[in-house]
Amino acid sequence: MSDQIWKREEIESPCVKVCVVHPEARICVGCLRSLDEIAGWSKMSREERSRIMADLPSRAPKLKKRRGGRAARVAAKG
Secondary structure (H helix, E strand, C coil): CCHHHHCCCCCCCCCCCCCCECCCCCEECCCCCEHHHHHHHHHCCHHHHHHHHHHHHHHHHHHCCCCCHHHHHHHHHC
């Protein structure tokens, strides 16, 4: 039996198992996909997946903006 029967010609998922949705950008901070893209990934055509994969690098800057964290909260109170 050949291993060829188990190979699929699908684009792989960009998931890196860091599944956290950015509260403002509404995309996963790990793979940069939207929740709709993540949910529908297995049903998408190869072309749809390729288009999304090509777009992912342009989404990274949306996550660069810092929200301030503790220092911003302390400054706002004082």
